[in-house]
Amino acid sequence: MESLDRILAEIPLFRGMKEEHLALIAGCASNVRFEAGEFAAHHGEPADEFLVLRQGRMALEIHAPGRGTVTIQTLGDNEVLGWSWLLPPHEWHFDARALTLTRALKLDGRCLRGKFEHDPELGYEMMRRFAQVIVRRLEVMGLQLLDVYGDH
């Protein structure tokens, strides 16, 4: 069976990381699966982990009173779900629902934060990589907000 640090090394988020860092991260990782329709996260609930989707598709949803549930983004293979684990108050900002059978790596946020305290280089590396994830996500939302296909 492939070890988790080998699997991590193939995932774009972790690509190029030092082997000792991958081993530390692997110690906080586990395999999870979600059936279609199953929720991986609920808005407002503690966000003590993030997911890297390995296979399948998840929808990020927001429930807006009077407007129902709106899907704001879908995520697929190798994409990262969640950054609330990084910063207090560590709560999910949206719902995450599996659209198909989804297999993912779950990374325990508490475990990782503990390792960052002891290894600031690892912490910096992960923060740098998550900053890119956040920037990409903000770009997507910015373009959505611009409503470029609308009537102008």
Next chain:
Amino acid sequence: MAITSEGLGRHPAPETDPMQPVPFRVLRRKRETHDTFSLVLKPPSAPGPFSFAPGQFNMVNVFGMGEVPISMSGHSGEVREIVHTIRVVGPVTQTLNRVRAGGTVGIRGPFGTAWPVGAAEGHDVVMVAGGIGLAPIRPAIYHVLDHREKYGKVAILYGARTPQDILFLREIESWRARFDVEVEVTVDRASRDWHGLVGVVPGLIPRAHFDPGNTVAFVCGPEMMITFAVRELARSGVPAQETYVALERNMKCAIGLCGHCQLGPLFLCKDGPVLRYDQVVDLLRIREL
């Protein structure tokens, strides 16, 4: 490989007076979405067969009212029918939307540069379209799919505002059913009953499969979408020299005289609409242009 401007398939100016609209008969009108329709037109037999290259446009004239620049959205080459897919945005397009089979519209064209489908042979091709931008790129899609053996990997990436705004839905499904082309569709927003992708079309680029060192990209859509898509292509390793975009301005004369469509030193009706991105990137950063 950087395709030169000759590769853009610039066609000679029309043989007739380019300022004189020619009556084309409307064969069919098809509703595409709630605000978009297609007109299938029959060119007159004289002065000769109508021919255009993928990406070129016509000025479509409603006699007595005005004219609008509309790209051809059907098969290119010498054709017996031409297709214009039109979004209703103003009085001329509203009137065109009311034209029925048997009616007549005026046509000037074809004008402008074309997608470099010939020069892209031997390469992977990534075609990125947003909204009504799928219509001007569709002739290039037809060409590539009709000559599939001449290209490497082919990806068609399309984004629309909502599921109800997706153009050419059945045709997209037929492209997706092929085993030799990657087709992905996303929408900017959707309710829960949509089971497809949600997100912006540039976000599809990192997921697509192509060799960035041997790829030619065609991008068509709103300018802001183009900017983000080109940025994502560059992140994926496709340089600006291999990326072609279709730009629009206020095209009026369509022959590079009036200056309404000027973008710095370029007249988009004549030097465009299809341009290599590295040739326009600096111009697009100037707000006053």
